[in-house]
Amino acid sequence: MLFPSEVFLFLFLPFVLAVYYLVLRKHTVGKNIFLFVMSLLFYAYGEPKYVFLMLFMILLHYGLGLLINKYSDDKRMQRLILFLMVIIDVCILGYFKYLNFIVSIFTGKEDTFKIALPIGISFFIFQAISYVVDVYRGKGKVQTHFLNVGLYISLFPQLIAGPIVRYETVANEIENRKENLNDFAMGVNRFIIGLGKKVLLANQFAVVSDTVFGNVTSTGTTNSFLLLWMGAIAYTLQIFFDFAGYSDMAIGLGRMFGFHFLENFKYPYISKSISEFWRRWHISLQTWFKDYIYIPLGGSRVNSKTRLVFNIFVVWFLTGVWHGANWTFIVWGLMYFVLLILEKFFHMDEKMGKFKNLYTMFFVMMGWVLFRSDSLSAALVYICSMFGFGCKGFMDAYVIQYFKQYILYFIMGILCCFPIFKNINRIFKKNMVYNLLYVVCMCGILYLSIIFIFSNAYNPFIYFNF
Secondary structure (H helix, E strand, C coil): CCCCHHHHHHHHHHHHHHHHHHCCCCCHHHHHHHHHHHHHHHHHHHCCHHHHHHHHHHHHHHHHHHHHHHCCCCCHHHHHHHHHHHHHHHHHHHHHHHHHHHHHHHHCCCCCCCCCCCCCHHHHHCCCCCCCCHHHHHHCCCCCCHHHHHHHHHCHHCCCCCCCCCCHHHHHHHHHCCCCCCHHHHHHHHHHHHHHHHHHHHHHHHHHHHHHHHHEEEEEECCCHHHHHHHHHHHHHHHHHHHHHHHHHHHHHHCCCCCCCCCCCCCCCHHHCCCHHHCCCCCHHHHHHHHHHCCCCCCCCCCCCCCCCCCHHHHHHHHHHCCCCCHHHHHHHHHHHHHHHHHHCCCCCCHHHHHHHHHHHHHHHHHHHHHHCCCCCHHHHHHHHHHCCCCCCCHHHHHHHHHHHHHHCCCCHHCCCHHHHHHHHHHHHCHHHHHHHHHHHHHHHHHHHHHHHHCCCCCCHHHHHH
């Protein structure tokens, strides 16, 4: 079920809110049971058969958490339990996500096995791992009730496209959260902002990027020089507003039900280095890899540069692999590994002087071209054509058409990449006239988003694939 859909906005969400606040307002256990059941129904709406997979994962990690707690005085046994958990989770994730890819490496045949990828499997498996590891580390108490583990793993706001909510972040709120009007209002506001990012911006950029990238194959491109750059910029904006919009909606929905999820994006396109970009982009994934992979490997507190490089390599190789079973994702992750090594040891970002942001955005955009392409060869064709090798002329009719049709979206999208409106809000937030205008603007965004939704002008979230 998509957030920007008639079913969710006019049936599912109003029903859940009504029962949650009007019927179960003073019953925490009842609210948890209700949210758990509704989260399973939310997932079943699009993936009915994989609800059983999710229930199995919940039951498995619920049991592992109890075992970790039972052997609290036996670190050796706890580590064995963690090892078995990782093996099981990797096997399940590997079967659904990577089996065909691995087989194709050795046989050259694609899609040997007809395996459908469960939506959001990477997200809810990572959260399941977080629960057991945080119990092991003492950063959250073990849940003796299956229901509470189920609620944490399956909670519908962040179930299928993140952000990855760490168990320690919401461990206390699962049983002791206190909803209030201020949180609810902030949640509604955040949800509307996210809805606007997705429906009014990301979906418009998708029209341009899908057309341009669709014209590029491993054998060549039918695009002009300017159209290729327009397509790359469009996808750079699309993936940001698509994923950041979903994260905003998830954070907003969480607030409505008393959960406080951490931020997942902090204006990443204003970054002045690659390392800063990854402190601002998909923060929940990077902190997950840092705390559960990088630091256990030794992090930066190692005795040699070789080991430090190895640790960084593992994190970025896995980051690429996490995003999907395609060489484009692996090379994309390794590209960032190389860039981060150059910054860490050779201070490449500092050598750019006043052009730090341009340097960062250049490589980010090249990375998104690689990320969006169907194959490495298609990515190579696209990137080479962006620099004049193989493109079909300087410009064509599509450039003029898209410029006229989407120029206002591009201007608004670029402006929203900067904290302009955030700063304006901070300055005038105590002004009554400004607050009235703000409410009118939010109502306008909601109204326009609904109009676009009813016109079927939306597409699935990009990160559903991961």
